[in-house]
Structure formats: structure tokens, C-alpha cells
Amino acid sequence: GPVRAMVSLGSSIRDAIAAVVERYHREGRSPRLDPASAESFQLHHSHFSLQSKRAIHPFHLV
Secondary structure: OOOOOOOOOOOEHHHHHHHHHHHHHHOOOOOOOOHHHHHHOOOEOOOOOOOOOOEOOOOOEO
């Protein structure tokens, strides 16, 4: 199922991705992800597909 994580209002996209990767790691999901690898992930506009026209800039606010 989906990874559920909460971030504070005003958190950056980078903070949101880091929170999800950390939660994924703590839950012991596979494949194993290193929490330090959050920098290599992108957040896309689409909720249903990774085929977004462009990724959201990591410093935009959530």
C-alpha cells in the first residue's frame, strides 16, 4: 500500500520526500532504500502516474 507520512505546513518538497523515504525505511519495506537517498527522488504532479510533464522543484513549498 501507499506510504503515509505527514509534514508540517510550509515544508519543502525536499522535506516531504525525505519524510516519506524515512517512513518507508522504518517500515522495513522493500526494495531497501537508504534514507540518505532522498535527494535522488522527484515528486510529480500526477497522483496516478509518474509520467508528469515536469517534476516539482525540490524547494517549492508543499
